[in-house]
Each structure stands twice: as C-alpha cells, then as structure tokens.
Amino acid sequence: MKSWCKTLVACGLVVGTLAGCASSDVDEAPVSPLPDITPSVEPSIVWDDSVGDGVGDYYSKLHPAVRYGKIFAASRDGKVAAFDEKSGDEVWKVDFNELFGDGPLKETNGARLAAGVTVAQNKVFVGGESGLLVALDVETGKPLWHTMASGELLSAPTVAEDTVVVNSSTGALDAFNIDTGAKLWSYESVLPNLTLRGTGSAAYAEGGFFVGTADGKVAVVIKSNGQPAWEQPIYVPKGGNEFSRMADVDMTPVLLGENIYAVSYNGNLASLEMRTGRVVWSRKYSSFDELAAGGLHLYLVDDHSNIYAVDRRNGLEVWNNSQLANRQLTSPAVYRGYVVVGDFEGYLHFIDRETGTIVGRIKVDGSGLFSQPQVVDDKIYVQARSGEIAAISLP
Numbered sequence: 514m515k516s517w518c519k520t521l522v523a524c525g526l527v528v529g530t531l532a533g534c535a536s537s538d539v540d541e542a543p544v545s546p547l548p549d550i551t552p553s554v555e556p557s558i559v560w561d562d563s564v565g566d567g568v569g570d571y572y573s574k575l576h577p578a579v580r581y582g583k584i585f586a587a588s589r590d591g592k593v594a595a596f597d598e599k600s601g602d603e604v605w606k607v608d609f610n611e612l613f614g615d616g617p618l619k620e621t622n623g624a625r626l627a628a629g630v631t632v633a634q635n636k637v638f639v640g641g642e643s644g645l646l647v648a649l650d651v652e653t654g655k656p657l658w659h660t661m662a663s664g665e666l667l668s669a670p671t672v673a674e675d676t677v678v679v680n681s682s683t684g685a686l687d688a689f690n691i692d693t694g695a696k697l698w699s700y701e702s703v704l705p706n707l708t709l710r711g712t713g714s715a716a717y718a719e720g721g722f723f724v725g726t727a728d729g730k731v732a733v734v735i736k737s738n739g740q741p742a743w744e745q746p747i748y749v750p751k752g753g754n755e756f757s758r759m760a761d762v763d764m765t766p767v768l769l770g771e772n773i774y775a776v777s778y779n780g781n782l783a784s785l786e787m788r789t790g791r792v793v794w795s796r797k798y799s800s801f802d803e804l805a806a807g808g809l810h811l812y813l814v815d816d817h818s819n820i821y822a823v824d825r826r827n828g829l830e831v832w833n834n835s836q837l838a839n840r841q842l843t844s845p846a847v848y849r850g851y852v853v854v855g856d857f858e859g860y861l862h863f864i865d866r867e868t869g870t871i872v873g874r875i876k877v878d879g880s881g882l883f884s885q886p887q888v889v890d891d892k893i894y895v896q897a898r899s900g901e902i903a904a905i906s907l908p
Contacts, residue, residue, distance in 0.1 A: 542817065547860070548836040554851070554863050554873035559892065559904040560601030561877075565592030567900030568883065571627075572710055574668050577896055578630040578637075579889040581651055585632055586902045587639050591624030595637075595654065598890075601904065605654040609639075609647070612656055617645050628666035628679065634691055638677055640666030646679055648694065658694035662687045667710070668765075673717040673736055680712040686724055686734055698739030702726040707755040709778055709801055711763040718768050718787070725762025731775050731785060745790035748780025763801040764844075767811070774811055774825060776800045782813060784828065794828040803844035803885050805852065807866055812852045818842040820854065822869060832869035837862065844885035848893055849907065855882025855895055861905060877903050 565588025568575060577586045583604060587593045591609035596602060609624040618624060621643040628640030636657060637649040644666060647659045664683030671678050676697060678688045684704040688697040708727040715724040721733040721742055732744040750758035760780045767774040768787065776782040776798055783795040798815055805812040810831060813821045818840050822831040841857035851872070852864040859881050863873040878897035887894040893905040 542839050544839045545818075545835075545837055547858070548871060550871045550874070552873045554907055556861065556863060556873055556875040556893075556905050556907055558875070558877065559906050561901055561903040562596055562601050562603065563900040564588045564594045564606075564902060565590045565900050567880065567896075567898050568627075569898060572667070573627050574711070574884050575627060575629060575896060576669070576884040577887055577894040577902055578632040579887060579894060580632040581635075583651070584894060584902065584904070585630045585637050585651075586896060587626045587630050588900050589624070589626055591626060592900075593626070593630070593637065593639055593649065593654065595651075596902065605652075607649065607654040607656075609641075609645075613645065613647075613659065617659060617661060618643060629669050631670045631672060631677075633672035636691070638670040638672065640670060640679055642666070644681065646670065646677075646689070646694075648677075648691075660689055660694040660696065663699060668712045668714045668763075671715040671717055671722065673722065676736060678715050678722055680715055680724055682710075682712060684727060686715060686722065686739075688736075688739060700732075700734045700739050700741065702730070702732065702744075703728045705750075705755070705758070707759060709759065709761045709763055711761070711801060713762060713764040713766075713803075716766045716768050723766040723768060723773060723787075725764060725766060725775055725777070727761045729760030729762060729777050729780055731762060731766055731773060731790070733787075733790070743790040745785055745792065747775055747783035747785070747792065747795060748777045750780075761801060764803045767804050767806055769806060769825065772825070774804055774806070776804060776813060778816060782811070782823065782828065784825065796823065796828040796830075802842075805845040805847045807847035807852075810866065812845045812847065812866075814842045814845055814854060818856075820845065820852065820864065820869070822852075822866070834864065834869040834871070836871060841881070841883075843882050846886040846888050846893070848886075848888045849891075853886050853888075853893060855886060857881040857883075859897060861886065861893070861895060863907075875905065877901070877905070 594606040595604040625642040663685035664681035715722040782798040784793040843855040880899035
C-alpha cells in the first residue's frame with residue numbers, strides 16, 4: 514500500500530484491468546520506519562510451527578482458528594493442519610492437492626486456499642480461489658464432504674446452526690447444509706464494474722446473516738430462505754470514474770447489542786440499527802480491513818495503515834496513530850488493554866487502547882504478517898506469509 518494505485522494492485526481486482534500502473538507512474542507514499550518506543554510490555558512467543566509454504570505475496574485472509582483444544586491453519590498450496598493448543602505439536606495434516614487433485618481441482622492451478630479457517634460443529638471448513646469448499650473432521654482431518662460455490666472464496670465461511678455460508682467473489686452468498694454440503698440457497702448482490710479483490714465474511718444473529726457487498730451496502734439475509742430482510746448503503750459511490758466510485762465493504766459486520774458497525778473502502782464507517790438497517794451515524798473513513806471492538810470503542814486500520822479509536826456510541830474519534838503509516842498493517846485485534854496489529858516486516862505491535870501509544874512489539878517472522886491476529890484464551894495467534902504459525906502472550 515505504497516500508493517493509491519498500488520493499493521488496488523495489492524488487493525487485486527475482481528473485474529476490470531489496471532493498465533499501465535507501474536511504480537514509475539505514481540509517487541510512492543513513504544513507508545514509515547519502525548518507530549522508537551519506550552516499551553512497557555514484553556511479549557514472547559509461546560510456541561511456533563508452520564503449515565505448507567504459506568501464502569507468499571498473494572492476497573489472502575487465511576488465519577488460524579482455535580477450538581476444541583487445537584489450532585487449525587491452512588496454506589495457499591493446499592496444506593491444512595491441526596496443532597495442539599498448549600504444546601504446538603502437530604496433530605494431523607492433509608493436502609488438498611492429494612485429496613482433490615484428480616477431482617474438483619483437476620482443471621485448476623492447484624488448491625489456492627484463501628478462505629478460512631472456520632471451525633464449528635466438530636468440522637473444519639476451508640475454501641479456495643477455485644470455488645471449492647471442504648468440510649473436514651475436526652479430530653482426524655478426514656474429508657466429510659466437498660462442494661463448489663458460485664465463485665472464488667476469499668474469506669472465511671460462516672457457520673450458523675445447521676448451515677454454512679460463503680461469500681463468493683461473484684457477489685453471491687451461498688448457503689449449504691452443514692452435514693451434507695447440499696446447497697440450500699444463494700443470495701446475489703450487485704457487482705460493480707470495478708471492485709477490490711476480496712470479500713468479507715458474513716456475521717450471524719437472530720436468524721439472519723449480515724454481509725457487506727461490493728457496492729457499499731450491508732444486507733441481512735434470512736437464514737431459512739435466503740431472502741434479504743433489508744439492504745442499506747453505508748456509502749453512496751460518487752465521482753466521475755470507476756476508481757472513485759469503488760465502495761467495497763470487504764469486512765465482517767460487527768454486531769454489538771442492537772447495532773451493526775461496518776466500514777467501506779473509499780467511503781464511511783457507519784453504525785446501523787440491526788432491526789431496520791437505519792443509519793445511526795456515519796463518519797468518513799476508508800478501509801478494507803476488519804474492525805475490532807473493545808468496551809465503548811471501535812478500532813480501525815485505514816487503507817494507509819493509520820490506526821483509529823472511535824466511540825461506537827456516536828462515531829467521534831478518540832485517538833489516532835500514524836506512526837505505522839503504509840506498513841501494510843493487518844486488521845486490528847483487542848488483547849487485554851491493547852490493540853494489536855501486525856505489519857509487512859513481521860512485527861506484532863501492542864498499542865495502548867486508551868491512549869493510542871505504541872507500548873511494545875515483537876518480531877514474529879521476517880516474511881510479514883498479513884491477516885487479523887486471533888485472540889483466544891489470553892493468547893494471540895498469528896500467521897506469517899511464510900506459513901509460520903505462532904502463539905504469543907504477555908507475562
């Protein structure tokens with residue numbers, strides 16, 4: 514994310530082509546050097562291991578999942594593994610190219626896993642750019658079923674009771690039976706001529722899936738029949754060309770109490786009423802990352818890696834930090850009294866939630882961190898581009 518043009522290239526494009534967008538065509542925004550800090554916390558790596566060859570330089574939202582006493586992780590090249598949560602010892606590992614290379618992946622360029630990992634109902638759900646969605650047994654890794662979605666899968670599946678849904682790159686939210694993989698319904702949203710490469714996972718509550726769309730909306734889709742209950746723009750695209758009208762909501766809506774919080778690229782951060790979709794407030798921010806929430810605050814990383822804390826009651830900014838600008842930060846996560854973000858050099862930064870001051874950091878892996886840290890049972894789990902998986906904690 515060294516320039517506006519490079520932001521689009523880094524995220525990729527679902528539709529359309531950026532012609533002639535070379536590094537010599539634009540002025541690159543400077544990457545902030547690692548700031549000098551006075552650390553007050555000393556994070557440490559509890560254990561680390563690796564899965565496959567990681568994701569390389571490709572766009573990916575793959576991240577570890579922690580449940581049933583295990584950590585589950587996947588790599589772009591088709592490896593999916595389970596590790597013991599306490600020791601980090603590998604429990605099982607499978608290779609999608611071996612399992613499905615003569616079947617649904619025969620005509621594709623490898624597994625190209627990019628969606629996951631989601632763990633629920635004693636199953637592990639993983640998908641990829643081929644559109645393949647697979648359910649594995651949580652204890653053995655044995656495939657239970659597989660199916661094909663409407664398009665590329667670039668974000669983690671969402672499980673709700675007897676249903677698993679995936680948000681595909683074609684704008685379709687596909688629902689499948691969790692035990693058989695049988696398709697139940699598909700909700701299709703409008704796909705603009707030009708979008709960022711990526712999708713957000715759906716959130717689930719009270720019988721509805723809440724999902725962001727590529728045309729700047731949040732929609733709630735009824736679980737029982739796939740029909741929309743409402744659709745609400747959080748930003749109305751403006752401008753004289755396709756680039757300025759891009760307004761993707763490429764994150765999972767955050768559901769807190771009776772409100773929904775979502776942010777769009779090139780657009781707004783907004784609070785909506787869950788029941789009606791009415792916009793309670795909106796503020797000008799641009800992001801394609803996940804939001805994090807803690808107490809009365811929302812935490813946001815914008816498209817230039819500036820970090821913000823916003824009061825979720827009224828949208829007023831509490832603090833901002835630009836010390837890590839253009840360091841290609843991950844989505845934020847809340848851990849104890851801190852906001853944690855990773856960067857392209859592999860550092861995990863700890864930021865005081867109340868003041869926005871960087872109070873500690875640790876280098877995990879030089880290949881870089883790329884997806885939202887996962888916080889479970891007082892540990893932080895991160896995945897590096899090389900495939901390294903690490904558990905991190907504070908004393």
